[in-house]
Amino acid sequence: MKKEIANWGNYPVMESDEKKFSFIADIQHSIQNASPFIPRGNGRCYGDASLAPVTINTVKFDKILSFDKVNGIFECESGIILDQVLEVIVPQGWFLPVTPGTKFITIGGAVASDVHGKNHHVDGCFSHHVEEMDILLADGTLVACGPQNNTDLFEATCGGMGLTGVITRVRFRLKKIETSYIRQKQVKAANLEEVLRLFDEYKDYTYSVAWIDCLKKGNGFGRSILILGEHAAISDLTEQQKKDPLRLPKKKQIPFPFNLPSWVLNTFTVKAFNFLYYGKNLKKEINNIVNYEPFFYPLDAILHWNRGYGKKGFIQYQFVVPMESKQGLIEILQRISDKGLGSFLAVLKVFGPQESLIGFPMEGYTLALDIPVRKGLFDILDELDKIVLQYGGRLYMSKDARMKPDVLQAGYPHLPRFRSILKKYDPQGRIRSMQSDRLLLTPHNPA
Amino acid sequence: MPTVLILGASSDMAIAIAKRFAKAGYDIQLAARTASRLQPLQSDLSIRYGIKATLHEFDAEKPLQHPEFFQSLTPKPDTTICVFGYLGNQELATTDWKECERIIAVNYTGAVAILNVVAEYYVSQGKGTIAGISSVAGERGRMSNYFYGSAKAGFTAYLSGLRNRLFHQKVHVLSVQPGFVYTRMTEGMPLPKPLTATPEQVAETVYGGVMKKKNVVYVKWFWRWIMLVIKTIPESMFKKLKL
Numbered sequence: 001m002k003k004e005i006a007n008w009g010n011y012p013v014m015e016s017d018e019k020k021f022s023f024i025a026d027i028q029h030s031i032q033n034a035s036p037f038i039p040r041g042n043g044r045c046y047g048d049a050s051l052a053p054v055t056i057n058t059v060k061f062d063k064i065l066s067f068d069k070v071n072g073i074f075e076c077e078s079g080i081i082l083d084q085v086l087e088v089i090v091p092q093g094w095f096l097p098v099t100p101g102t103k104f105i106t107i108g109g110a111v112a113s114d115v116h117g118k119n120h121h122v123d124g125c126f127s128h129h130v131e132e133m134d135i136l137l138a139d140g141t142l143v144a145c146g147p148q149n150n151t152d153l154f155e156a157t158c159g160g161m162g163l164t165g166v167i168t169r170v171r172f173r174l175k176k177i178e179t180s181y182i183r184q185k186q187v188k189a190a191n192l193e194e195v196l197r198l199f200d201e202y203k204d205y206t207y208s209v210a211w212i213d214c215l216k217k218g219n220g221f222g223r224s225i226l227i228l229g230e231h232a233a234i235s236d237l238t239e240q241q242k243k244d245p246l247r248l249p250k251k252k253q254i255p256f257p258f259n260l261p262s263w264v265l266n267t268f269t270v271k272a273f274n275f276l277y278y279g280k281n282l283k284k285e286i287n288n289i290v291n292y293e294p295f296f297y298p299l300d301a302i303l304h305w306n307r308g309y310g311k312k313g314f315i316q317y318q319f320v321v322p323m324e325s326k327q328g329l330i331e332i333l334q335r336i337s338d339k340g341l342g343s344f345l346a347v348l349k350v351f352g353p354q355e356s357l358i359g360f361p362m363e364g365y366t367l368a369l370d371i372p373v374r375k376g377l378f379d380i381l382d383e384l385d386k387i388v389l390q391y392g393g394r395l396y397m398s399k400d401a402r403m404k405p406d407v408l409q410a411g412y413p414h415l416p417r418f419r420s421i422l423k424k425y426d427p428q429g430r431i432r433s434m435q436s437d438r439l440l441l442t443p444h445n446p447a
Numbered sequence: 448m449p450t451v452l453i454l455g456a457s458s459d460m461a462i463a464i465a466k467r468f469a470k471a472g473y474d475i476q477l478a479a480r481t482a483s484r485l486q487p488l489q490s491d492l493s494i495r496y497g498i499k500a501t502l503h504e505f506d507a508e509k510p511l512q513h514p515e516f517f518q519s520l521t522p523k524p525d526t527t528i529c530v531f532g533y534l535g536n537q538e539l540a541t542t543d544w545k546e547c548e549r550i551i552a553v554n555y556t557g558a559v560a561i562l563n564v565v566a567e568y569y570v571s572q573g574k575g576t577i578a579g580i581s582s583v584a585g586e587r588g589r590m591s592n593y594f595y596g597s598a599k600a601g602f603t604a605y606l607s608g609l610r611n612r613l614f615h616q617k618v619h620v621l622s623v624q625p626g627f628v629y630t631r632m633t634e635g636m637p638l639p640k641p642l643t644a645t646p647e648q649v650a651e652t653v654y655g656g657v658m659k660k661k662n663v664v665y666v667k668w669f670w671r672w673i674m675l676v677i678k679t680i681p682e683s684m685f686k687k688l689k690l
Binding site for chain 1: 457459462484487488490491494495631634635636637
């Protein structure tokens with residue numbers, strides 16, 4: 001049955017026949033007859049990556065296959081969401097090796113987007129912790145791959161936006177923890193110069209990210225709050241907390257009840273928010289112990305927060321520029337500030353080195369901001385893209401809903417090889433998404 | 448540790464019911480055709496909930512094998528939940544006896560055959576719980592699905608009679624009457640959202656019904672009243688409707 005679906009940015013919307021399944025056998029038949037199709041998890045990428053006329057939805061394909069509690073190895077079907085994984089592993093003293101800012105993505109999605117977290121500079125992307133996985137190819141065959149076997153398929157699947165096939169099984173390594181708490185440090189930075197210096201000063205911290213005020217001009221340009229964290233040891237906890245050091249946080253979600261009219265978010269309200277957010281930390285530095293939930297997933301507490309950006313949806317713009325292109329970061333931030341593209345959620349992070357076929361991160365600075373869709377926005381973003389490319393950077397496909405094919409081409413040097421791997425495993429070009437069509441990643445007129 | 452047997456364990460409803468009971472600490476016996484494909488569910492239940500889950504080959508359409516099947520279970524389940532069902536193709540079944548017979552065989556004959564065996568065992572023990580997932584479709588025959596509906600009507604009447612008899616033997620029998628449910632069985636059907644339950648809601652109702660020793664439970668309370676209204680329409684009027 002066809003119905004309208006969209007991803008987290010609520011833009012764009014597409015009519016799709018969404019097929020759910022609990023067993024591989026149920027889907028093998030469907031994919032042999034569906035064309036074109038794209039795998040889809042919980043729909044938490046932002047743009048059009050998991051939209052197609054037929055979508056193979058994995059959310060019911062969510063079983064845990066094995067969990068080695070001694071060595072921290074977890075194996076599961078691809079549709080399980082991180083939240084469910086955490087519920088099982090945290091009480092046993094293990095944590096996700098890499099987690100993005102929401103726990104409502106599937107493990108399959110984490111691989112397909114090759115997600116990064118606040119610990120990228122230390123632990124790399126999610127795929128660095130994957131030992132093996134199974135991919136259901138377009139012709140219905142199931143192929144295992146990993147860093148040692150069928151490496152071309154493995155590389156093209158990590159960050160490959162689902163274009164190699166349906167990821168069905170993933171086995172990955174976990175991170176050992178003593179407690180479910182985080183030793184958090186927040187440091188205020190008066191401007192961009194200072195926050196970049198602080199990132200360097202605190203680079204030994206496992207987790208680091210900065211909230212940045214994109215609208216402030218003058219001396220306070222780029223003022224930020226740097227948020228750092230380490231998994232807390234038992235000795236860091238209070239007597240009360242020590243009684244149950246691996247406690248799972250209580251589940252509570254406040255729903256965002258309706259779409260806010262899009263005019264609510266404007267330069268004035270964002271400036272006011274930024275003023276309050278920056279001002280709420282009265283001291284230069286705050287040190288405390290918090291549960292992992294508010295540290296990693298502050299926005300998950302609000303169900304449907306994407307409704308805050310109105311019915312027309314929003315774009316999350318995320319780019320990375322290499323370390324030596326600090327000037328590029330400054331230029332783009334200036335442009336954002338000039339154009340008033342302020343966002344409640346502008347996040348700055350320093351990535352560590354990474355070599356991958358199609359993954360997003362590279363050693364350098366990454367900035368992500370949410371902007372409501374409005375007239376003229378795409379022209380402004382096209383201009384920003386030019387600056388990103390000029391400084392040797394690229395955009396994140398999981399967030400993208402609008403970049404031009406040449407921007408992708410210029411940002412991802414290994415694209416020809418990626419395309420040839422896709423062709424090898426799906427010669428008829430039957431796995432396609434609205435995004436892969438838009439970016440000319442897949443042939444429009446398959447044989 | 449109490450054990451629950453789930454008959455027809457590969458459906459969405461059955462998976463949700465298995466999870467609900469596992470969460471409460473029950474060991475789970477999963478019975479289905481080609482049970483080996485339920486291995487992922489087996490590992491999932493034992494890892495998530497720290498219980499013991501086992502797989503058992505069972506075919507509702509082979510009633511003669513049912514005594515042997517039940518014989519093979521160790522331990523014997525404290526609670527048995529009969530979840531399997533087959534909606535079938537109503538239109539095809541009007542002319543194709545095989546299809547029609549299958550609807551009857553799965554929804555009625557097969558259910559009666561296995562529950563007879565289970566009931567006798569529970570009577571011999573003087574304890575036990577049987578829950579049968581029937582359907583509101585069995586409460587009045589309608590043109591759109593009267594093969595499925597009549598088979599479920601038979602099953603509903605069977606459960607009611609069984610409850611009447613086993614009450615005196617201290618065995619609890621629960622009838623579960625779901626309305627519309629979002630499952631693989633109904634995928635692609637345009638179901639009215641406010642009236643439709645999720646498999647998890649069914650599971651919660653079944654679990655609650657077993658715990659509170661209820662007789663008949665509806666999934667989503669208003670179905671009881673909707674069906675009451677549908678049952679009170681005089682036949683002279685009902686036959687003119689296209690339901």
